[in-house]
Structure formats: C-alpha cells, structure tokens
Amino acid sequence: MISPDDIISIGTIRRTHGKSGELQCHTTNDLWENADAEFVLLNINAIPVPFRVLDWRTKGAEDLILQLKGIDSELAAARLVGCEAFMLRSDVSHEDGETLMTWRDLVGRRLNDIEQGELGIIRSVDESTANTLVELDNGKLLPLHEDFIIDISEYTLTVNLPFLLQ
Numbered sequence: 001m002i003s004p005d006d007i008i009s010i011g012t013i014r015r016t017h018g019k020s021g022e023l024q025c026h027t028t029n030d031l032w033e034n035a036d037a038e039f040v041l042l043n044i045n046a047i048p049v050p051f052r053v054l055d056w057r058t059k060g061a062e063d064l065i066l067q068l069k070g071i072d073s074e075l076a077a078a079r080l081v082g083c084e085a086f087m088l089r090s091d092v093s094h095e096d097g098e099t100l101m102t103w104r105d106l107v108g109r110r111l112n113d114i115e116q117g118e119l120g121i122i123r124s125v126d127e128s129t130a131n132t133l134v135e136l137d138n139g140k141l142l143p144l145h146e147d148f149i150i151d152i153s154e155y156t157l158t159v160n161l162p163f164l165l166q
Helices: 074-078
Strands: 007-017 022-027 039-044 047-059 063-068 084-088 110-113 117-126 132-136 141-144 149-152 156-159
Touching: 007 039, 007 063, 007 074, 117 141
Parallel strands: 110 156
Antiparallel strands: 007 022, 007 084, 022 063, 039 047, 039 084, 047 063, 110 117, 117 132, 132 141, 149 156
C-alpha cells in the first residue's frame, strides 16, 4: 500500500480534455514537469490509485494534459474529474541532493520564532485555503509562508514571523 509520506500533491483534475479520455490537471507546483515519472496517482475514495501516464503535455503555465492507460473515453475521464493528483516522492528530481520537503513534513517539529521564542509544536498543517495554516499543540492557528522560514532542523522549525502572537 502507498503511504501518504510516499507521495506529493501536484494538483487537481479539473476537467476532461477532448473525446479520447485526456484529463486536464491544474497544477499547484512544477514538480511533474521536472520529474521522470511513469505514474500519476489519483485520490479516489481517499485511496491513491496509480495510473500509468501514456502521454502528457503542458497547457499554459499551470495545467497539464494527461493521457492515462485505461482511460480512453470522455465518460471514463469524467469519473476522475475532481480527484487530487499526486506523484511518487521518489520520482522527484533532486539536482542539488537536498531532500524534498512538504508542509506535512513539519508536523511534530517545534516552532520557534527568532523574536518570540518557542511557540509550540506543530500538530497539523492545513493547505486547503489560500494561506497555509499550522495548528500548534496549544490550539493556536498560524499562517505560514516559506518566506518566514529561517531554518529547518530534524526537530525544530525556526521562523521570523512578521506579526506578534498574543
């Protein structure tokens, strides 16, 4: 079984494309374009289901057109509209040898602000809104952006928040 830690989100299937079963995926990052992946995983009933990618191309700056094995009609493709699309984390290219991290990887780390000190332990991350939110063990919900991050260690996330907590 594929673990949530083994995959990374690339976007959402927005609509069918044409009559031959192609799908239009609105991407949230450029990971797919820089990877060498044979499969895309679609979240169907909360289970990541792998589909072999027969062909793909970009459409504009943020969309992919995917042709998946076994999806060869508009009706079959329509059943997948709305599914979140993932790829295997192991397929992501790392030119500099760094480990790819996601917001989810921060769960369990202590959150320290360089001015305010320790703020708490990150219990969950919510990426469903325009702003990424982290929930701390003390119940506080904080917006977090990559520009706030100063350092990430095995146990600690050090940030410079542009706001004071009360």
